Amino acid sequence: MKPAPFDYTAPAELSDAVTALAERPETARVLAGGQSLVLEMHYRRERPALLVDINNVRELDTITADGDALRVGALARHRAFETPTVAPGALGRLLSRVSPLIAHPPVRARGTMAGSLAWANPVSEWCATAVALDAGIELTGPAGSRLVGAGEFFLGPFRTARQPDEILTSVRLPLLPGAETGTVGVGFCEQHRTHASFAQVAVVAVLTLRDGVIVEARLGLAGAADRPVRAHEAERHLVGREPEPDVFAQAAALAAAGADPLSEPHAGVEYRRHVIGVLVRRALVQAREDSESADFFSGAGRDGHDGWEAR
């Protein structure tokens, strides 16, 4: 389990990294946290001829609020999202619920959110989060930067819209302000087997409530298809209804019916489909409860830019 030989470069400037990658885009790979890439290289399923290590590019190591989005640089590690203060309000709460379920502390210390999106494992928690939130994904290549919506970014298992000569430079997660539109509640549930395993299914739920009625619903699913998806039908069903158990159950059934999960040794298609339904319902319940407590502690919960630290 030792990697095949490769060339290595670790520039300090983004432009140099872009240039290095552009020289042989088909055989080069970007090295971020390495927590997926190096593993694959051990099995020699990945044999890049050149590694462009971006860990020295300081400008990528940032998390900043940028207008109405949180701009997460390519070097922001999973760990940075463990505490809710990483982002204002509901977004911070959501990210801090998701992060602790990704691997374990030593892997979270290295692995990056951007790397997870670039890798596009269909059961990745961050990928489900990105589609749920309609994140913007910034790609930088020799021709400059472009922004791709998460909905268009994921093309299949480990396949994305990123061109081989592009670096994923940042992820833009819309803040979930609520204040004018209503109260935002977030929920996150996943089914995994042991603390060491990946999720079989994960569900991100974001509900915006006004006057006791759901005005917006976002459901991001991991493990429900060959890529992260939103449960659009279930979302439509929720909007305009009250956050009641049978409404959640109906939404859950729609999400399960619409899913097209892949089979794996210990979770056949039927089981996964069923789990999607259960977790959608549970995540929705969590989101409602979260919105209630957010409402109660209004400040930080609703718009609370206070209590939030930029990095």
Add this chain to the structure above:
Amino acid sequence: MTGRIPVRLTVNETPYDVTVEPRRLLADVLREDCDLTGTKLGCEHGVCGSCTVLVDGEGVRSCLMFAVQCAGRDIRTVEGLTADGELHAFQEAISAEHGLQCGFCTAGFVMLVVGALQEDPTIAEDPERLDGLLASNLCRCTGYEGIRRAVLRVYGKDGTRQENGTAED
């Protein structure tokens, strides 16, 4: 850059000048080039944690980093804990509490715990957080109980930890 690359690694505050292929894992370079064999390789894919070392104070898998990535960084291995000839309090505790049998996983657990609890000793006060941390690594022999007890012995409420992180016994 092709072929071998000269790198200066700082391990346990000691500089090591090595010339290595970029593909060589930090773990292999520590073991083979720096003769620091306390760090073990149990899976080479990030799961078992036998290879856990501290890089800039954080516990990481040395099987998922290349040595060439670590130039200029502060690397700590299990050997660094005993530099003055005395065992670290947590090492003492893990032995006293039967936290090891074959010992293959031990260095990884020691670095995991020492790294995390140095930064935040309150982890030991919350059983859930402590399990969350210890669940990072695998031990096939002990059933973990002795490892957990060892953490509490040193870092727990009535633990022996003192301000400087060493213990009386």
Add this chain to the structure above:
Amino acid sequence: MTGAGNYVGDLKVAGCLDAAFVRSTVAHGRLLAVDTSAAAEVDGVVGAWSAADLGDDLAFVPPFFPSAGGEDPRRCAALAVDRVRYVGEPLAVIVGTDRYVAEDGADAVRVDIDPLPALVDPGEAAASSTWLFDGVDNVATEMEFGTPIDDEVWQRAAVVVEGAYRQPRLAPTPMEPRAILAVPQPDGQLTVWVSHQAPHRLRRDLASALGLDAERIRVRVADSGGAFGTKSGTFAEYLSVVGLAVKLGRPVRWLEDRAETLSGSTHGRGQNQRVRLAADENGRMLALALEVDADVGAYPNTGFVAAETGQAAAGVYLTPNVHARIRVVVTNTTPTAPYRGAGRPEQVYAVERTVDLLARRLGMDPAELRRRNFIPPEAFPYHSPTGRVFDSGQYELALDKALELVDYTHWREEQQRRRRSGSERPLGIGLCSFTERSGLEQAPMANEWASVDVAPDGSVTARVGTCSTGQSHETVFPELVARTLGIPPGRVSLIEGDTDETAQGIGTFGSRSMQVGGAALHRAALELIEEARRRAGEPDARYADGTVITGQRSWTLAELAAASPEPLRAGGVYDTPAAFPFGTYVAVVEVDRELGNVRVLRLVAVDDCGVAVDPEIVEDQTRGGIVQGLGQALYEVMPYDDQGVPQADGLLGYLLPTIGELPPISLDTTVTPNPNTALGAKGAGEAGCIGTPPAIVNAVIDALGPQPAGTATDIGGMQLPLTPETCWLAAAGQEVAR
């Protein structure tokens, strides 16, 4: 712990080469070609060999039990010849200046295989007309224990229940995979450092397989990163590594990696079982029949594992009619070998699940049913219908203690409360009463060699043929010798696992070390005291605290050792019959019916391993075993697809429990001395993984019940491991609860 351990991979030998293997990715096929020419060209590669390249130098693994008549038709070559029989089988070996280049070399080898149908299930393999080995069918051995049970017995019985169970294949997964380093010396000697459980046998086998002189081979067991049975064989890879070290005249090592060990080393368990159990209306057992197809994998070197399942068939129960039929079958999968418990966990699982089935059928409390059937204490030594002699036991005592420790009544009430409430997660309680076997009954393996020497400075050296792979011998054995001699433990040092230093030895397995190795050391130490008295010329003198004392004078051991050039020593080979530790485990679980997730709320283990020499170390072994048992119950299995391809190549696929998966565990013991040794100790170390899986599975079935009345069979029902999917299916009544 200081990092100063000396595992094989830590040993630094100048000029050492690393080996890597090319392994079959096809389960069954004709091996048309293995082309190593490109590999030999790779920078840093010293050489690359297939079986064809080795020609007459190709070695064969010596059989565990040498067969009487000629060449074994199912023998295993160091590198595959003509045919591949499992994914992971070594096809070529590459030696390079380091492991990286050796793997580059392995990449460059071209292999051509013409696939044949793969046989994955032992039942199918036994019936198949496709044979793994030309000229012999797939049933390697058939064994019978007890006498066939009359039809009349079944017909007359008030109840007969029947279960069919699958014991999945488990990967033993010590944290350190296999490791070996062969160092040829200029004087023609050969030192082999290895992480191993049986160095003396390995030396013998290496010599015979490679045509070397055993006297010139020194096998030394380095620190070992766990074994659990998987490091007791003479492996094909070892023959290649040692053979090439000799051929090249250079040190060669092989440090197996996790990907190769998961399908390339050995698996444990792997049985298809069918159990029939008859009882009268009061629940008294009348007959038990056990049929097993034991999957021995591609090369049948270890049929004795399954023999244990048959010989132990009825377990702790007084059953007049017991019959076991065992077929050991070859399949296109990784060879199986002893894995912690080796045959006992399989037997106990089959019986304990069926006993619970019987309890449900009779509407009887499972604890009460067990109580009615235990072999009573006064029946020992007990001769079982399958030909086993059990030494001693107080099975009911262990059961009672376990029920008390877990607070059985409380949980039964809680279970009822939850059932009535309807909404909460169902709760279940599961029991497992078992006896294990420590040490071996077969004559040549029921003994161990040990010696104790005193130097003129009073220091004592104890040598024993067992070796420590994580059982803390280095603490326990010196203490035992010191206690026997009445001297401070610091004066005793232990040597084991070195064939030059220990005259012979069987090794460490079957939980035998403490019982057999410890007993041997104990007797050697007692003989040393006799020897000391003789030396003092006072055969009837008193002996205390390292001193021979008469009314007039006294001699310390050091003085007696210094008094003569002849070493003060005692030792030899000491017989110890097999012993039968026992216990009862209780698990309390709740099940999330929607997701199928099992949460173990409590696990209680009451073990009796006689007089424990060091209770803390026994407890450590038990805890470790329990966690492996938990893994077996809920997580662990090496799945194969229809083509015979194993579906896990790492620890993200083969799941071991982390600390996060552990329930609260309470341990206690009862003490029934081993009547056959002076120490009274029975082996310890395997109980945890014997008692835990059935207790958990019974608890889950209990939670998902109550079963429809009249259920007599449990066939096609829940199988190990209890994945969420399995439990969800069961909860939904789709497969089980028939």
